[in-house]
Amino acid sequence: MTVKNELIKSILASIWFMFLTFPIMVIKVNTVTDTVEWRWYNMAVVGIGSFFISMLWRYLIRKKEEGSKKEKKDTVGPVQRILQDKKYFLPGIGAALLFTIFFPHIFSMYQTNIMISALIYVMLGLGLNIVIGLAGLLDLGYVAFFAVGAYSYALLNLHYGVTFWIALPLGGLIAAFFGIILGYPVLRLRGDYLAIVTLGFGEIIRLVLENWNEFSFGPSGIANIPKPGFFGFELSLQATTTFTFYIIVLLVLFTIFVINRLQNSRIGRAWSALKDDEVACQAMGIDKAKTKLRAFALGATWAGMGGVVFAAKTTFINPASFTIWESVIILCTVVLGGMGSIAGVMCGALLLILLPEYLRDFGEFRMITFGTVLVLMMVFRPGGIIENVRNTYKFEKSSQS
Amino acid sequence: MDFHITYMADDSHNRRDESRFKNIYLLRLSYKTGSRTGLNMDLEYFSQLFFGGLTRGSIYALIALGYTMVYGIIELINFAHGEIYMIGAFTALIVSSVLTLFGMPVLAVVVLAGMAAVVYSCSYGYTMEKIAYKPLRNAPRLSALISAIGMSLFLQNYVLLAQTSDFLPFPSLIPDFEFWEPYAHILTSPELVILITTVVVMILLTFLIKFTKIGKAMRATSQDKMMASLLGINVDRVISVTFVVGSATAAIGGILIASHIGQINFYMGFIAGIKAFVAAVLGGIGSIPGAVLGSLVLGWTESFFTGYISSDYEDVFAFLFLVLILIFRPSGILGRSQAQKV
Amino acid sequence: MKPILEVKNMTMDFGGLRAIDNLDLFIDKGEIVALIGPNGAGKTTFFNCITGIYTPTSGDVFIDPDGDGKKERINNLKPNLVTRRGLARTFQNIRLFSSMTVLENVMIGCHAVTKAGILGAIFRGPSTKAEENLIVEKSYNILEKIGLAKYVNELAVNLPYGAQRRLEIARAMATEPFLLLLDEPAAGMNPQETLELDALIMKLRDNEGISILLIEHDMKLVMSLSERIYVVDYGKKIGEGTPEDIRSNPVVIKAYLGEEIEEDA
Ligand SMILES: Nc1ncnc2c1ncn2[C@@H]1O[C@H](COP(=O)(O)OP(=O)(O)OP(=O)(O)O)[C@@H](O)[C@H]1O
Numbered sequence A: 001m002t003v004k005n006e007l008i009k010s011i012l013a014s015i016w017f018m019f020l021t022f023p024i025m026v027i028k029v030n031t032v033t034d035t036v037e038w039r040w041y042n043m044a045v046v047g048i049g050s051f052f053i054s055m056l057w058r059y060l061i062r063k064k065e066e067g068s069k070k071e072k073k074d075t076v077g078p079v080q081r082i083l084q085d086k087k088y089f090l091p092g093i094g095a096a097l098l099f100t101i102f103f104p105h106i107f108s109m110y111q112t113n114i115m116i117s118a119l120i121y122v123m124l125g126l127g128l129n130i131v132i133g134l135a136g137l138l139d140l141g142y143v144a145f146f147a148v149g150a151y152s153y154a155l156l157n158l159h160y161g162v163t164f165w166i167a168l169p170l171g172g173l174i175a176a177f178f179g180i181i182l183g184y185p186v187l188r189l190r191g192d193y194l195a196i197v198t199l200g201f202g203e204i205i206r207l208v209l210e211n212w213n214e215f216s217f218g219p220s221g222i223a224n225i226p227k228p229g230f231f232g233f234e235l236s237l238q239a240t241t242t243f244t245f246y247i248i249v250l251l252v253l254f255t256i257f258v259i260n261r262l263q264n265s266r267i268g269r270a271w272s273a274l275k276d277d278e279v280a281c282q283a284m285g286i287d288k289a290k291t292k293l294r295a296f297a298l299g300a301t302w303a304g305m306g307g308v309v310f311a312a313k314t315t316f317i318n319p320a321s322f323t324i325w326e327s328v329i330i331l332c333t334v335v336l337g338g339m340g341s342i343a344g345v346m347c348g349a350l351l352l353i354l355l356p357e358y359l360r361d362f363g364e365f366r367m368i369t370f371g372t373v374l375v376l377m378m379v380f381r382p383g384g385i386i387e388n389v390r391n392t393y394k395f396e397k398s399s400q401s
Numbered sequence B: 001m002d003f004h005i006t007y008m009a010d011d012s013h014n015r016r017d018e019s020r021f022k023n024i025y026l027l028r029l030s031y032k033t034g035s036r037t038g039l040n041m042d043l044e045y046f047s048q049l050f051f052g053g054l055t056r057g058s059i060y061a062l063i064a065l066g067y068t069m070v071y072g073i074i075e076l077i078n079f080a081h082g083e084i085y086m087i088g089a090f091t092a093l094i095v096s097s098v099l100t101l102f103g104m105p106v107l108a109v110v111v112l113a114g115m116a117a118v119v120y121s122c123s124y125g126y127t128m129e130k131i132a133y134k135p136l137r138n139a140p141r142l143s144a145l146i147s148a149i150g151m152s153l154f155l156q157n158y159v160l161l162a163q164t165s166d167f168l169p170f171p172s173l174i175p176d177f178e179f180w181e182p183y184a185h186i187l188t189s190p191e192l193v194i195l196i197t198t199v200v201v202m203i204l205l206t207f208l209i210k211f212t213k214i215g216k217a218m219r220a221t222s223q224d225k226m227m228a229s230l231l232g233i234n235v236d237r238v239i240s241v242t243f244v245v246g247s248a249t250a251a252i253g254g255i256l257i258a259s260h261i262g263q264i265n266f267y268m269g270f271i272a273g274i275k276a277f278v279a280a281v282l283g284g285i286g287s288i289p290g291a292v293l294g295s296l297v298l299g300w301t302e303s304f305f306t307g308y309i310s311s312d313y314e315d316v317f318a319f320l321f322l323v324l325i326l327i328f329r330p331s332g333i334l335g336r337s338q339a340q341k342v
Numbered sequence C: 001m002k003p004i005l006e007v008k009n010m011t012m013d014f015g016g017l018r019a020i021d022n023l024d025l026f027i028d029k030g031e032i033v034a035l036i037g038p039n040g041a042g043k044t045t046f047f048n049c050i051t052g053i054y055t056p057t058s059g060d061v062f063i064d065p066d067g068d069g070k071k072e073r074i075n076n077l078k079p080n081l082v083t084r085r086g087l088a089r090t091f092q093n094i095r096l097f098s099s100m101t102v103l104e105n106v107m108i109g110c111h112a113v114t115k116a117g118i119l120g121a122i123f124r125g126p127s128t129k130a131e132e133n134l135i136v137e138k139s140y141n142i143l144e145k146i147g148l149a150k151y152v153n154e155l156a157v158n159l160p161y162g163a164q165r166r167l168e169i170a171r172a173m174a175t176e177p178f179l180l181l182l183d184e185p186a187a188g189m190n191p192q193e194t195l196e197l198d199a200l201i202m203k204l205r206d207n208e209g210i211s212i213l214l215i216e217h218d219m220k221l222v223m224s225l226s227e228r229i230y231v232v233d234y235g236k237k238i239g240e241g242t243p244e245d246i247r248s249n250p251v252v253i254k255a256y257l258g259e260e261i262e263e264d265a
């Protein structure tokens, strides 16, 4: 009789969702002509869709519950096995590197530009991963530091002629400085308050940029930001794009290196512990505020550097590029990929940024998909597509004991 | 309406620029900022700001109640709460337009549209909890919070795609009362209705929580979920009821504000929601009188700030306010400051 | 010899509730002292007040690790600083780092006595490497001592209950304390495990020279381990002395122990 039960449940869900979506999905009032458009087709789609989705949903929930009854395992998925196996790992990395090196020469400048954007997101994702994946701090104002970096370069260049190469570390430092200034007072707060306060800070920075015309040129933004220079040589547009591509690739590699080192260090472990249990963490002698502040400032540094690259790449910035939704997109790449996992975050960022680019029709569904991804990942796979695995240590002694 | 689709500076990313209508949707409660001469004018201007702030605060309160109730029970900041309020306003608009086209009398339209808005908001609130939060009851708080953000993003874009990204004109459901004419220059009739409705909702809610069985169950659950369930309280049901009640108050807020301002948009819930959250925190999250008090304080401060100082930085001010409260008095005005039990 | 821990007139209020009422307590070097009392007597609160998790309403907490009379008042220190002064604790409701392995849990304990920072982590110079190796080695040694070596790379949550309690002790040991505060270490253990725990605590005191203050409901364990016992009820001290004193103290028997002590001892 379970089949019958399932069917009934699905039909009920289907009816419920048809009811729920009725006014918004079916009726559309045209206020100019004063006519109503009845879109019954939508109702049919919702009805049939929710019938099957509810079945799938219940199946997945049941599977998840069964899974959680079993011992919690540090499951090593196929992806990690490949990542850990030197036999596949090294050639894989080699191939990826070769592909990256030749990418700008194989594909058009347009493609290269898209790839640069995607890699900027990879860098931002990895930076946010320090804050949220490693240290467990939900920072919804991350894009503010991205803005700080971008505006640092744009303004320093405008007023003092500071070049890209000097602005890059400087942008990172200024963003880190902001991170510390903002982080210091708020890091004592509980996790969910932190999310709201960082969101508030993100909006404050954007609104200030938007309204303080004398400083930031308001909504019209700053144009003619120079692209990265190559030892003072004049490069063609094509060559500059290729050059920018290599710069961002190197930056991503640098980021991976740093995060990998951090993750397997005393600081990385402290972050991880802080994420698990703050009280116990303090009782182990870890300074909560200082440890959090370090994660916050480091994350901001990467956002700042990403911002400098972004400004140099687009040559034009305005506050509209730094809305809260940008933070949410970056958050989404981290969550989808796998909080704390470097490979995961990279995959997440590439997937989420490249897919909508190539699926043109999909463009308008971009944000709604992000929303769905956030909910579904949290409900069914909070670890992300490539889950982070913990370091293990080998001991000769352990075989004897 | 002043709404354009602009493209992000980065040519390969075309996304709608939300910042364009950042401020427009905020509770702009028509201040007459004419010339101010003499003491009399100053007094009148002051009372306009005072009552404007009061109205604004009442609406924040209607939204803030939902935040505070949900937080009180499951300690989750329901980011998507503002979206419920938006959906309430949309439902009211759609239903009232259809009924008007069918030629129904105005009073019937108002009542039916209001009921539809409340019913639908409650249904959305209920469903949202079942989908996005219930499976995460035992997960880390971070997960539920991310899920809530996802839900907010989803609902906004759901309305955007199924309806429109434009501002829709919203009929003024509240007429100007004749008997109120003499006082209308200080407090308009719609503002009066907003105030009265808020007070009534507040009283009903207090009654619900203090004197009914489900209210007692709610209080018990908010103190100790484990204990409550051992005592035979159906915690899942209590949580559902909380979402439904919170959604209903948000829907009422949505209709009132939409009819007062005269336009709605899919994005209206977000900033209003954040501000209501600020109010809830200001008053002491989890405390119902706190939510009301916090909302009024926020409404007044915003009103006077924009009236006397500058309206450019209105939102900056609200956020700054939030940050300062959280830093200096995280438990809020009426919140109990409690050492976390270890 | 001066006491290494001295608590004077400590009071802790939660709103209207007085959880600790004017409590005095001291511990000498190398002692095993027990703090007992009925449920809700304020024992855990007392630990939280000493370790900086709560700030007591009034009263003083002094430490003097060497027992040479140079006392330090630690009332207003943050918990992490208290731990760095050499006071380590376990939690009644186990608070392990559940997503980390057993070894990593102990490695976190080493945090207090190591110092590599961000730059050290990124460049990983020789001193950082040496420190890392030292941390791993030290943690492993502690696990061997506590008898958890076979679980090194397991996730902490997957351990059996008794082992989790011992891991809490191992983790606290890694902070190199002079005084160990154990909050109901035997709760949930079977008699066999409790016996092992008894031996372990003795060993820690005898071999490592660590003094121990323990909260416990298992009277058999308390009576066999401790040299002195404090009894609290409703936050007030109602008795203090050797196990024999406590067993025969009428106030204590009336307030709390009564039949239980007859049965157990
Ligand atoms: N953070 C807090 N806020 C309010 N009351 C608290 C807090 N922590 C403890 N209490 C109260 O203080 C009293 C003492 O609690 P405590 O946990 O110290 O008891 P205990 O002696 O450890 O009991 P048990 O043997 O059950 O562990 C209890 O009434 C408890 O409810």
Ligand SMILES: [Mg+2]
Pocket: C043, C044, C045, C092
């Ligand atoms: Mg206790």
